[in-house]
Amino acid sequence: xxTLENPPTAxxxxxxxxxxDAHLVTGKTRWTDNIRVPGMLHASxxxxxxxxxxxxxxxxSAAKEQPGVVAVYTGADLQQYWESGLPCAWPxxxxxxxxxxxxxxxxxxxxxxxAVAVVVATDRYLAADAVEYVxxxxxxxxxVTDMEAALAEGAxxxxxxxxxxxxxxxxxxxxxxxxxxxxxxxxxxxxxxxxRLLPTxxxxxxxxxxxxxxxxxxxxxxATQVPHILRLMLALTCGVPEHELRVxxxxxxxxxxxxxxxxxxxxxxxxxxxxxxxAVKWTETRSENYQATIHGRDQIQDLSLxxxxxxxxxxxxxxxxxxxxxxLQLVTPGIPLLGAFMYNAIYKMDALSFRCTGVFTNKTPTDxxxxxxxxxxxxxxxxxxxxxxxxLGMDPMALRERNWIQHEEFPYETIAGLTYDSxxxxxxxxxxxxxxxxxxxxxxxxxxxxxxxxxxxxxxxSTYTEMCGLAPSRVLGSxxxxxGGWETASVRMLPSGKVEVITGxxxxxxxxxxxxxxxxxxxxxxxxxxxxxxxxxxxxxxxGLDTYGSRSLVVGGYAVRVACDKVVAKAKRIAAHLLEAxxxxxxxxxxxxxxxxxxxxxTSLQDLALAVFTSHDYPEGIEPSLDxxxxxxxxxxxxxxGTHLAAVEVDTxxxxxxxxxxxxxxxxxxVVNPQIVEGQVxxxxxxxxxQALFEEAIHDDEGNLVxxxxxxxxxxxxxxxxxxxxxxxxxxxxxxxxxVKGVGEAGAIASTPAVMNAVIDALRPLGVKEVxxxxxxxxxxxxxxxxxxxxxxxxxxxxxxxTTEGGAA
Numbered sequence: 001x002x003t004l005e006n007p008p009t010a011x012x013x014x015x016x017x018x019x020x021d022a023h024l025v026t027g028k029t030r031w032t033d034n035i036r037v038p039g040m041l042h043a044s045x046x047x048x049x050x051x052x053x054x055x056x057x058x059x060x061s062a063a064k065e066q067p068g069v070v071a072v073y074t075g076a077d078l079q080q081y082w083e084s085g086l087p088c089a090w091p092x093x094x095x096x097x098x099x100x101x102x103x104x105x106x107x108x109x110x111x112x113x114x115a116v117a118v119v120v121a122t123d124r125y126l127a128a129d130a131v132e133y134v135x136x137x138x139x140x141x142x143x144v145t146d147m148e149a150a151l152a153e154g155a156x157x158x159x160x161x162x163x164x165x166x167x168x169x170x171x172x173x174x175x176x177x178x179x180x181x182x183x184x185x186x187x188x189x190x191x192x193x194x195x196r197l198l199p200t201x202x203x204x205x206x207x208x209x210x211x212x213x214x215x216x217x218x219x220x221x222x223a224t225q226v227p228h229i230l231r232l233m234l235a236l237t238c239g240v241p242e243h244e245l246r247v248x249x250x251x252x253x254x255x256x257x258x259x260x261x262x263x264x265x266x267x268x269x270x271x272x273x274x275x276x277x278x279a280v281k282w283t284e285t286r287s288e289n290y291q292a293t294i295h296g297r298d299q300i301q302d303l304s305l306x307x308x309x310x311x312x313x314x315x316x317x318x319x320x321x322x323x324x325x326x327x328l329q330l331v332t333p334g335i336p337l338l339g340a341f342m343y344n345a346i347y348k349m350d351a352l353s354f355r356c357t358g359v360f361t362n363k364t365p366t367d368x369x370x371x372x373x374x375x376x377x378x379x380x381x382x383x384x385x386x387x388x389x390x391x392l393g394m395d396p397m398a399l400r401e402r403n404w405i406q407h408e409e410f411p412y413e414t415i416a417g418l419t420y421d422s423x424x425x426x427x428x429x430x431x432x433x434x435x436x437x438x439x440x441x442x443x444x445x446x447x448x449x450x451x452x453x454x455x456x457x458x459x460x461x462s463t464y465t466e467m468c469g470l471a472p473s474r475v476l477g478s479x480x481x482x483x484g485g486w487e488t489a490s491v492r493m494l495p496s497g498k499v500e501v502i503t504g505x506x507x508x509x510x511x512x513x514x515x516x517x518x519x520x521x522x523x524x525x526x527x528x529x530x531x532x533x534x535x536x537x538x539x540x541x542x543x544g545l546d547t548y549g550s551r552s553l554v555v556g557g558y559a560v561r562v563a564c565d566k567v568v569a570k571a572k573r574i575a576a577h578l579l580e581a582x583x584x585x586x587x588x589x590x591x592x593x594x595x596x597x598x599x600x601x602x603t604s605l606q607d608l609a610l611a612v613f614t615s616h617d618y619p620e621g622i623e624p625s626l627d628x629x630x631x632x633x634x635x636x637x638x639x640x641x642g643t644h645l646a647a648v649e650v651d652t653x654x655x656x657x658x659x660x661x662x663x664x665x666x667x668x669x670x671v672v673n674p675q676i677v678e679g680q681v682x683x684x685x686x687x688x689x690x691q692a693l694f695e696e697a698i699h700d701d702e703g704n705l706v707x708x709x710x711x712x713x714x715x716x717x718x719x720x721x722x723x724x725x726x727x728x729x730x731x732x733x734x735x736x737x738x739x740v741k742g743v744g745e746a747g748a749i750a751s752t753p754a755v756m757n758a759v760i761d762a763l764r765p766l767g768v769k770e771v772x773x774x775x776x777x778x779x780x781x782x783x784x785x786x787x788x789x790x791x792x793x794x795x796x797x798x799x800x801x802x803t804t805e806g807g808a809a
Contacts, residue, residue, distance in 0.1 A: 011522035015675035018514045019533075020507075029251040032206035032223045037279035040208070041070055043269060044127035044282070046117035046134045047291065048109035051145075051362040051703020052158065053138035055107055058117055063133040068126035071276065072134065074117045075104035081271045083239040086327070087262055089482030090334035092358075096168040099159045099360070101327040103237075103264035103271075109138070110159055110326035111362050112703055113291030118268055120280060143703045147300060147321045147359040158326060158360040167324050167358030168333060172340050174415050175351030180315025184306035188388045194376050195773050196298040196323070196697040198707075199369050200715050203253025204284035205293055209269040211277050217246045217539075218273060222266055224249050225259040226546040227506050229483070231538050233262040233330075238270050245270075249536035252508035256687070257368030258293050259508065260548045261330045265292075290708045295697055296369025298323035299336060301380045303343075306351075311392050313403045315351035318343050318380070324358050325365035332365055333358050334481060338373030338467075341416040345381045346425055346465050346641060347403040352415045362703045368548060370687055370748040374466045382462045382753035390764070396757070397429070397438070400463050411734070418467060420639045422731040423667065425463060432643040432665040435725055441647055449765050454653055457660075458762025460646040462754035468742035469554035469638035486633040487551070488543045489559035491520065491567050493626035495613035497606025499524065499531045501563075504544020505556035506536045510744060511676040512552060516560050518672050519738070523564035524605055525591020543631070550742025553672065554638040558736040559630045566628035571608050574626075577619040578603060578611065638733055640741040642666035646754040650762040655781030657693060657759055659722050666746050667729045670739035677743050681726055684747020690716050691748075692755035693774050714774075763787075 023029060046058075060072040079102065086101040105114050117134050121127035142156035149155060150165040158165050181187060208221040218240055224230050227249040235242040252259065265282050272280040284293070302319040322336035340354045389396040405412045407424040414420060433439075438459070445457040470476065471485025490502040501516050513533040521528040534540050547556075568588055575593035576583040585596050594602035603611075608626065611617070615624040647661040664681060671677050694714040698707045707713040732739030752773075759775045760768060767787035772779050 040279040042124040045115040052141040056137040059135040066130040068122040075106040088328035172354040177351040180351035185309040192301040194297040194299040197296040199258035201254035206283040209273040210279035256370040294367035320356040329367040339377030342377040429643040436645040436663040456762040458758040460758025464750040465641035467637040468550035470549035487555040491563040493609040505552040550744040563630035638741040644750040644754040646758040648758040655777035668743040669733040669741035688748040688751030
């Protein structure tokens with residue numbers, strides 16, 4: 001457990017109390033829903049109850065007569081105000097099919113929750129009541145919910161404006177795949193299903209759009225992860241000049257990728273503010289959140305792993321089908337491709353073949369959800385390694401050790417074409433096994449199996465790495481991503497010696513204000529308490545690429561450090577002038593410039609700030625300012641890694657799974673604040689374990705979300721999870737001066753395969769080869785029953801199938 005400290009001098013690596021927490025825990029937050037603007041109106045949306053239908057007519061006359069209603073608009077009414085449809089910024093192939101996605105549907109609805117009209121009233125509840133009086137006539141169309149059926153010849157179309165349900169096909173192949181498989185002693189083939197998930201941020205989405213008052217700018221407050229991107233995309237979609245638009249992300253209650261988007265409601269509220277010349281607010285209900293906010297995962301993974309007789313991996317084939325849903329949101333098609341480069345994980349191999357097919361269905365669009373493509377890839381390869389170990393009669397840890405990249409081999413260019421800069425998988429694994437008591441648990445497992453215990457013990461392993469810190473821009477450009485990977489920061493030295501840091505990242509729970517203060521305090525030698533961090537407002541932070549993909553510290557924090565270094569460099573010239581010394585003779589330590597050999601001849605950076613403000617005496621030829629800006633574009637991704645171990649107890653009579661113990665040893669490079677790192681790991685673990693054991697978004701054949709409330713969709717509480725035991729090893733990143741790596745998604749990436757490997761490990765003596773996620777009591781019991789009937793388990797919609805070829809397997 002981390003000990004919290006607030007010492008006067010220590011900065012990096014210290015568990016500082018978070019600056020953000022005081023106002024969060026005392027109810028002084030400013031959520032978007034808390035914002036009040038004089039004369040503000042409220043919007044409520046009319047949403048389709050059908051997954052696929054033609055819109056025959058929309059009669060709003062009765063709704064207009066309801067108390068408090070100011071206006072009602074249909075999709076046809078607002079169509080003239082859109083400069084374009086909602087944006088997709090990641091056209092992954094030149095021939096990718098991209099359906100027009102208007103903020104309000106006009107002729108056709110394509111999923112349950114697709115909005116067709118909006119009611120504006122003086123009160124939120126009056127607006128919601130009036131929605132019931134909008135009469136929409138629909139003509140039902142065939143509904144497409146199954147990806148494989150959608151790709152079949154002659155399949156019904158999820159969108160009648162398209163000629164196919166295939167969105168794109170994207171391949172990646174390196175090495176001689178045929179040779180790798182033709183010469184293999186063993187080929188292990190499996191199918192895994194990544195169920196659809198609902199992100200469930202604690203704060204649903206909300207937006208307030210206000211027309212200009214004394215200023216020329218429209219202001220949009222939004223519970224978003226991406227205020228800078230949102231500003232640009234709203235300008236392009238709604239035709240508001242970018243310089244006349246200000247976007248503010250106030251306090252934001254989580255996102256997990258679900259708020260990394262440009263949503264219909266944001267665009268509609270901005271247009272309504274223009275039309276009505278009054279502020280308009282919309283706040284999402286939880287039911288709307290589950291219908292109209294993006295979903296995550298939803299993939300079918302077919303994999304084959306080729307191995308030599310001794311267990312050395314030769315090659316890997318991946319055939320992936322990814323459900324796009326009904327439309328392409330901001331980065332929908334690129335999400336599964338982020339995983340393309342991670343299927344090889346930490347393992348050496350000679351060949352890799354990856355093929356992804358994007359598929360349209362009549363379901364809510366998918367997009368980034370914590371990990372975004374990397375959890376799916378890690379799950380598949382870590383499950384497949386366990387399956388291969390069984391076929392080869394090896395301990396699953398021994399098979400991993402035989403194939404992973406050794407620490408002395410870094411930097412290492414992988415078969416996927418990435419260069420891992422640093423890592424030590426041996427150290428992380430050794431520490432995890434020590435904490436876990438790996439050998440002792442294996443012995444206990446053997447005893448339970450021999451005794452025929454009703455409750456079997458399973459041990460699961462996940463040795464993962466991930467690519468995060470989405471940059472550099474050149475690589476993103478090569479993948480056709482619509483933006484760069486750079487980030488900005490500004491450091492302002494105030495006359496009193498205090499400091500303002502302005503960052504282009506936009507936190508929603510990550511602790512940027514604390515961490516950036518620690519980075520600046522360390523670089524400038526100025527007290528942590530004297531530093532303020534500003535973010536999330538495009539009028540204050542005018543440039544930035546925001547927060548997602550575990551990029552904030554490794555790109556945004558890097559920019560803060562570079563800007564601080566520029567401040568020190570500028571101050572050094574002025575200090576040399578005032579101290580009547582050569583710059584080469586000056587030393588800078590703990591915020592003070594001193595003359596080498598004469599430590600009493602010195603001046604502090606904070607004193608220099610006042611000297612520059614007065615400007616009574618400064619060198620000719622330089623501007624009287626210590627302020628500095630920095631824009632950085634890292635040369636490589638960040639590659640955190642680690643070893644996670646799970647122990648589960650499975651009741652073979654009821655199917656109940658109890659997660660008994662969980663150990664996570666992660667390597668995230670240098671650590672700025674251990675408390676924040678632990679919080680990020682714990683949160684990620686909860687979400688990854690939730691996918692393994694609890695969560696699943698289910699649609700019926702008519703496209704209705706039957707898990708559309710928290711009654712039906714099981715989000716675990718603290719009572720459902722064990723006390724996590726965490727630790728860290730440290731191999732600093734070589735691609736940024738802080739030596740840091742991303743951490744925000746690590747827990748979610750590593751934990752799902754660790755838990756599922758443990759569940760299946762517990763059930764192998766019963767002949768169970770697979771359990772569909774989530775491993776609920778029902779799914780586990782059905783898998784046990786199927787195995788007893790000779791089917792090998794894994795029945796049901798989320799089933800995995802497998803074959804093994806070659807050698808003695």
